[in-house]
Amino acid sequence: EDDDSCSDYGSRDKPGTALGRTVPDGNVLFPDTFDTDHLLFYERFKVYQDYILADCKASEVKEFTAEYLEKVLEPSGWKAVWRTNVFEVLVEVVDVEYSALKAIVQLSEPFLCESQDSTFTLECIQELLELKERRIPLQELWVVYDESGEFDQTALAVEHVRFFYQYIWRTWDEEEEDEFDYFVRCVEPRLRLHYDILEQRVPSGLVADYQNLLSRCEELYRKFLNVRSTISSSDSDSEAENVSMVEGLKLYEKIEHFKQKLKLIENPLLRYVFGYQKCSGLQAKGLRPTGTKITHVVSSAVTASLLQALLRDKLCPESCGEDLEIQFHNDPLAAVNACYEGDTVIICPGRYVIDGMFCIADSVELEGYGLPDDIVIEKRGKGDNFVDCTGANIRISSLKLVQHDAVEGILNVHQGKTTLENCVLQCETTGITIRTSAELVMKNSDLYGAKGAGVEIYPGSTCTLLDNGIHHCKEGILIKNFLDEHYDIPKITMVNNMIHNNEGYGVVLVKPAMPSDVKDDSAERTKGIFLFIEEIPKTRKSSIPRLLMPFFLFPDLGNPHPTQFSDGTACVEGFRQQLPECLTDELELYEQAEISEQTEGNYEIASELGATNARKNRMHKKRLSELGITEADDNLMSQEVFVSIVGNQFKWNGKGSFGTFVF
Numbered sequence: 001e002d003d004d005s006c007s008d009y010g011s012r013d014k015p016g017t018a019l020g021r022t023v024p025d026g027n028v029l030f031p032d033t034f035d036t037d038h039l040l041f042y043e044r045f046k047v048y049q050d051y052i053l054a055d056c057k058a059s060e061v062k063e064f065t066a067e068y069l070e071k072v073l074e075p076s077g078w079k080a081v082w083r084t085n086v087f088e089v090l091v092e093v094v095d096v097e098y099s100a101l102k103a104i105v106q107l108s109e110p111f112l113c114e115s116q117d118s119t120f121t122l123e124c125i126q127e128l129l130e131l132k133e134r135r136i137p138l139q140e141l142w143v144v145y146d147e148s149g150e151f152d153q154t155a156l157a158v159e160h161v162r163f164f165y166q167y168i169w170r171t172w173d174e175e176e177e178d179e180f181d182y183f184v185r186c187v188e189p190r191l192r193l194h195y196d197i198l199e200q201r202v203p204s205g206l207v208a209d210y211q212n213l214l215s216r217c218e219e220l221y222r223k224f225l226n227v228r229s230t231i232s233s234s235d236s237d238s239e240a241e242n243v244s245m246v247e248g249l250k251l252y253e254k255i256e257h258f259k260q261k262l263k264l265i266e267n268p269l270l271r272y273v274f275g276y277q278k279c280s281g282l283q284a285k286g287l288r289p290t291g292t293k294i295t296h297v298v299s300s301a302v303t304a305s306l307l308q309a310l311l312r313d314k315l316c317p318e319s320c321g322e323d324l325e326i327q328f329h330n331d332p333l334a335a336v337n338a339c340y341e342g343d344t345v346i347i348c349p350g351r352y353v354i355d356g357m358f359c360i361a362d363s364v365e366l367e368g369y370g371l372p373d374d375i376v377i378e379k380r381g382k383g384d385n386f387v388d389c390t391g392a393n394i395r396i397s398s399l400k401l402v403q404h405d406a407v408e409g410i411l412n413v414h415q416g417k418t419t420l421e422n423c424v425l426q427c428e429t430t431g432i433t434i435r436t437s438a439e440l441v442m443k444n445s446d447l448y449g450a451k452g453a454g455v456e457i458y459p460g461s462t463c464t465l466l467d468n469g470i471h472h473c474k475e476g477i478l479i480k481n482f483l484d485e486h487y488d489i490p491k492i493t494m495v496n497n498m499i500h501n502n503e504g505y506g507v508v509l510v511k512p513a514m515p516s517d518v519k520d521d522s523a524e525r526t527k528g529i530f531l532f533i534e535e536i537p538k539t540r541k542s543s544i545p546r547l548l549m550p551f552f553l554f555p556d557l558g559n560p561h562p563t564q565f566s567d568g569t570a571c572v573e574g575f576r577q578q579l580p581e582c583l584t585d586e587l588e589l590y591e592q593a594e595i596s597e598q599t600e601g602n603y604e605i606a607s608e609l610g611a612t613n614a615r616k617n618r619m620h621k622k623r624l625s626e627l628g629i630t631e632a633d634d635n636l637m638s639q640e641v642f643v644s645i646v647g648n649q650f651k652w653n654g655k656g657s658f659g660t661f662v663f
Contacts, residue, residue, distance in 0.1 A: 019152055021145040024081075029112055030090065032145040033081055034152075036159035041195040047160055048168075048187055058173045058182045065161065066098040069138075072153045073098070079108055080141040080158075087115035089125055090144075091136070101161060102135040139165050167194050172221050172255070189266040196268070201407050203384045204356075210265045217258035224251040284361040284391065288340045294325045296335040299348035302328060306348060314346055314369065332358075332366075332377055339364045347399065349374040357384040363391045363416075368398030372424045378402045387411045389418045389438075397421040403428035403449075410450075413438040413461075420445055427454070431473065436460040436488070442468055453478035453508070460488035469498045476506040476653065479609070489613055493644045494605075500651035505659035507605050511612055512662070601657025606645040608660065 020035035056064040075096050082089045082105065090112040091105040107129070111122050139162035143155040168190050173182070193210075196202045227248040231241060265271045288294075295315065299306065315324060329335040333354045335345045341362040349370045354377060360366075368375035377399060379386045385408045386401055394416065403410055406428035411420070413432070417439040425431060425445065430452035434440045439462040447454045450473040457463045457479045470476045476499040479490065499506040650657035 018149065019155060030081065030088070030114065031079070033142040034145050034155035034159075036155055039159070039163075041191065044160070044163065045188070045191060047156075048164070048191070049183055052160065052164075053183045053187060055181050055183070058176050058186070061169070061173070061182065062099075062101065065101065065164075069096070069098045069101070069157055069161070072157045074151060074154045078146075078151050078154055079144040080105075081144065082136055082140055083142060084140065086117065087113060087120045087125075089113045091141075093141075096138075097135065100135070101138050103138055103141060104134050105129070105136050105141075106134065138162070167191075171218065172259070189263075189268070192268060193266050200381045202271075203408060204381075205384070206265065206271065210262065213258050213261050213265070217255060217262065220251055220255050220258065224248060224255060227251060285340045286362070287342065292323075292325055293342040293344075294327055294338075294340070296327050296329055296338060296343060296345045297348065298329045298332045298335045298345060298352070300330055300350045300352070310346070310348075310369065336360060336364070336366070347375050347377075351376045351378065353378045353380055355380045358387040360387065360394050361390045363393040365395040366397070366399065367395075368400075370398065372398050372400040372422060376400045376402055378404065379406060380404070385409055385412050388414065390414045390416055391418075392416045394418045395421070396423060398423065400424040400426070402426040409433050409452075409456075413440050417441070419443070427451075427473070431455055431470075434458055434461040434463050438462075440464065442466070444468065446471075448472045450474060454502070456480065457490050457492060459490055462491040464493040465497050466493075466495050467497065469500075471499070471501045473502050475504040475508045476502045477508070479507070479509045481510045481512060491643075492609070494602075494646070494648050495644065496647040498649050498651070499657075500649070500653065502653045504653070505655045506601060506650040506653040506657045508659050508661055509608055509612065510661045601650040602645040602648055604658045606643050608658065609643050 021032040022035040022037075023032050024030040052068045053061065053064055073096055074093075076094050079090065079092050080103075082091045090108040092108045093103045093105050095104040096102075097104065107122075107125065111125075113120055113122070113125060138158050141158055143151055143158055168187055170186075173186060176186075193202070197207055227244050231244050231248065297310065297315075315326065327335075327338065329338070331354070332345065332347050332352050333356050335347075336358050339345065339360075339362060342364070343362070344365045344367065347366065347368050349368075357379075375398065379402065386403060386406070387396075387410065389412065396418070397420075400423065401410055403426060409430040409432070410425050410427045411418075411432045413434045415435065415438050419441045420432075421441075421443045423445045425447040427447065427450035429450065431447050431450040431454040432440065432442070433456040436458045437460050438458075441464045442455075443466045446469045448469070448471050452473070453475040454470040454473040455463070455465070455477045457477065459480055465477075477494075479492070481487070
């Protein structure tokens with residue numbers, strides 16, 4: 001078989017090397033080495049799959065690797081730098097033991113050695129080589145650069161061996177079951193994860209979790225091997241041996257647990273579902289021990305005019321108190337990391353680039369000093385969220401957040417309440433995510449560019465959207481399935497938003513396919529659901545003001561009927577108390593506004609949410625009946641949800657204003 005078939009590099013038909021060179025940083029007398037550290041994913045993938053491992057089992061890896069080396073590795077006549085953690089020595093290879101993956105070497109002349117400790121003399125290195133019988137693992141050798149191209153294949157082969165045993169191979173792999181293809185089962189997912197990490201496509205927290213799990217698993221496995229060797233070398237049936245067996249079983253269980261976690265992270269489809277809780281380590285600091293609250297001012301440069309303006313507008317003693325403490329920063333991320341409960345961060349005009357993510361676990365306020373387009377924060381790094389919020393009451397205002405080439409969302413509200421006002425969010429993947437039990441209030445803001453949904457609403461969350469623009473996303477708003485019995489119903493308020501130019505629907509509801517015995521007509525409703533919808537005049541030319549008509553939806557009626565009040569005003573006022581406080585003032589502005597052509601989707605969204613909730617309660621009632629519970633408190637069988645869908649405009653969305661995704 002032709003040697004050149006094993007790589008795209010080093011074709012003997014072409015004169016000269018196809019590889020780059022690495023110049024040593026230290027001793028200038030050391031020769032350059034081949035630069036093989038920056039191979040692309042597909043280059044390594046092809047070699048491991050087609051030329052080294054193929055369909056081998058884990059127990060056959062060393063044998064298959066030796067066969068590959070016999071075809072491509074020069075047996076002698078090449079020089080290399082022998083690198084360890086404490087020294088580097090120039091050696092010459094005189095032979096190769098392919099089965100052991102080792103090279104037989106001798107010291108090169110003249111003797112070249114560089115170390116952190118001057119005790120490594122020629123005599124010391126010679127003595128060390130004699131102890132090793134002059135056999136050095138190939139992964140400790142870096143091939144010296146040669147322009148002729150004669151040793152390209154050798155340099156690449158050594159690199160593939162080194163990379164495999166450094167990043168792919170695990171000491172316990174040989175003991176794994178061999179029923180499956182080792183390359184598909186282990187090599188490919190680990191190789192993909194390695195390059196995902198290099199390209200910053202994995203959150204930094206997940207990378208830290210993986211490395212920590214890997215080191216702990218390796219440590220436990222070493223202990224397990226020691227315990228096992230102690231048991232196997234003992235012939236007695238003593239109490240000490242029984243204790244060792246129990247200890248070995250405990251270690252084995254822990255190792256298996258860690259191995260499963262590692263496999264979850266290595267699997268690109270499962271790593272985010274089961275392998276990683278992003279805010280698990282996000283802990284609130286609380287108040288400072290001194291009890292003081294600090295105002296953090298962020299500016300790339302502080303001028304006299306800027307300071308004077310800040311003192312006049314934001315830092316005046318009348319509004320802040322005489323004992324106001326101020327800290328100055330040039331990085332908004334450093335300012336947020338320095339915050340305690342109740343602190344305020346004022347960000348001055350400028351363009352800031354951060355490498356990391358905002359983790360806000362305390363009730364703090366981030367405020368831009370000026371217009372959002374003048375205060376731009378750009379995110380560098382693909383793997384992390386932009387902003388993670390878990391604080392009880394977080395406020396973010398007058399900022400523009402910009403993502404570039406990201407793989408995570410721009411803002412994630414895990415718990416607590418986050419208020420976003422007068423902000424611009426330029427997204428890359430998903431936009432804002434409101435997790436279960438979390439609350440978001442978003443006012444007068446603009447969100448665009450998400451390749452997923454602009455806003456994702458999880459079951460049991462509270463989402464209030466007022467006067468926002470959500471546009472040029474894959475979907476405008478995505479409401480996650482809440483039909484499962486363990487899920488609570490989200491509380492959703494949408495008032496006067498402009499949802500336009502999205503690729504799919506303006507609003508999408510995700511729900512499972514329903515079996516025939518629980519399917520309902522879309523008009524059916526259940527007890528305890530209040531919907532604010534718009535009473536649409538029969539003629540578009542009518543100048544009659546729009547009346548916000550609250551509907552109480554009954555479970556056994558084909559059509560909703562308005563609850564009777566003495567007059568329309570009493571009708572609205574009777575339900576005003578049901579609204580969140582933040583809506584009371586806003587609704588006064590909308591009650592006299594005229595209907596427009598683009599608001600027809602409001603009723604459709606509210607109606608479908610009510611129908612879905614009705615199905616949820618039917619399913620719950622059926623489960624109780626199956627358990628023999630024929631009489632149950634209605635409050636236990638149904639949850640009250642308040643949905644206000646008022647005055648929103650839906651324009652030029654690719655699939656329409658509202659749709660459902662059935663899975």
